[in-house]
Amino acid sequence: MNREAVGRTERVPHGGESDPAVLDFSANVNPRTPPGVEAVYREALERSRRYPDDEYREYREAAGAYVGCSPEEVIPTPGGLAAIRLAIETTVEAGDTVLVPYPSFGEYAREVRLQGATPVFVRHDDILECEPAGHALAVVCTPNNPTGECAPAAKLRRYAARCREAGTTLLVDEAFLGFTDEPTLAGEDGVIVARSLTKLFGLPGLRAGFAVASGDQREALERARPAWNLGTPAAMVGTHCLRQEAFVRETRTTVARERARLRGALERRFDVSPSDAPFLLCELTAADPLADERAPVAALCASAREAGVALRDARTFRGLDSHVRVAVKDRAANGRLLEVLVGE
Numbered sequence: 001m002n003r004e005a006v007g008r009t010e011r012v013p014h015g016g017e018s019d020p021a022v023l024d025f026s027a028n029v030n031p032r033t034p035p036g037v038e039a040v041y042r043e044a045l046e047r048s049r050r051y052p053d054d055e056y057r058e059y060r061e062a063a064g065a066y067v068g069c070s071p072e073e074v075i076p077t078p079g080g081l082a083a084i085r086l087a088i089e090t091t092v093e094a095g096d097t098v099l100v101p102y103p104s105f106g107e108y109a110r111e112v113r114l115q116g117a118t119p120v121f122v123r124h125d126d127i128l129e130c131e132p133a134g135h136a137l138a139v140v141c142t143p144n145n146p147t148g149e150c151a152p153a154a155k156l157r158r159y160a161a162r163c164r165e166a167g168t169t170l171l172v173d174e175a176f177l178g179f180t181d182e183p184t185l186a187g188e189d190g191v192i193v194a195r196s197l198t199k200l201f202g203l204p205g206l207r208a209g210f211a212v213a214s215g216d217q218r219e220a221l222e223r224a225r226p227a228w229n230l231g232t233p234a235a236m237v238g239t240h241c242l243r244q245e246a247f248v249r250e251t252r253t254t255v256a257r258e259r260a261r262l263r264g265a266l267e268r269r270f271d272v273s274p275s276d277a278p279f280l281l282c283e284l285t286a287a288d289p290l291a292d293e294r295a296p297v298a299a300l301c302a303s304a305r306e307a308g309v310a311l312r313d314a315r316t317f318r319g320l321d322s323h324v325r326v327a328v329k330d331r332a333a334n335g336r337l338l339e340v341l342v343g344e
Helices: 005-009 035-046 056-065 080-089 105-112 153-166 213-224 231-244 246-268 296-306 331-342
Strands: 074-077 098-100 118-123 138-141 169-173 191-196 209-212 270-272 278-283 324-326
Touching: 005 105, 035 105, 035 231, 056 191, 056 209, 056 231, 074 080, 074 213, 080 105, 080 191, 080 209, 080 213, 098 105, 105 118, 105 138, 138 153, 153 169, 169 213, 246 270, 246 278, 246 331, 278 296, 296 324
Parallel strands: 098 118, 098 138, 138 169, 169 191
Antiparallel strands: 074 209, 191 209, 270 278, 278 324
16 A cells, blocks of 8 residues: 555545434345344354454355355455455556546545556446556446446456456456346456455445455465454354355345336436346436425435435445435335335
């Protein structure tokens, strides 16, 4: 990390509502957790009297089986963002340039800047057409946050080949891919995949995730990984969650059904982007009741919160100025969101 860059790099705003009395649609987290989590956590808490085993063998095996790669290619991390940071730290140096999608997760550009490097912003739906040669790293988010659509799998794999030929590392953020049936790039040569457990399994405070890489990239990530970087509760609960195949299937079915329901209703008020993810990006239209407000998105978020619902103000994403993002939750919570936003 570049010391001078640290002094001039700001933090990035995120969703997340701390008031339990408010329905939080600003963070894209599964409202359900897998069965058996509490019992595993209680056992893990007792085991936390000792340092964790830094090899994390069971966790690596569960993660490898989950994404279909070798356990040795799995690098445990405390959340998907830690995997992203580790990938950027080991591939980017001061003076480098990095292809970064927009609108997309703001932490990519921040982590690049912290290395003293420069993000080169490319429209998220154009990045797979962008020439990777001359850049240290290219970043793809699939499904993209906040727009929600997956990168076409075949096209993404072809782009990975282009990056290999150019000597450019490809970082693929698959934080929300577990909500879909789309294939992973985990184990692909020249690619670092970042995965988050906390969104799909409804445990954002647990901080569990992993990176997947092979060859020299895998060796670099493993050497740079801090010792004991995954606490015992995160490792044990994460291992348990990764093995819950039925839970994952049920979640995918529920999210797809509720997302379609929400989109159909929200389109009566907003322009809603197509999405494969557990969230929807909604743009206020000229016909919206708040269209004449000086700050219609802020007014919408404020009025929704007064009604007990937190929305994500998507103006914090580069290139968006009239959007909110809403998570897909369970049927009852989604019903309340529709009452507040469209009077249904």
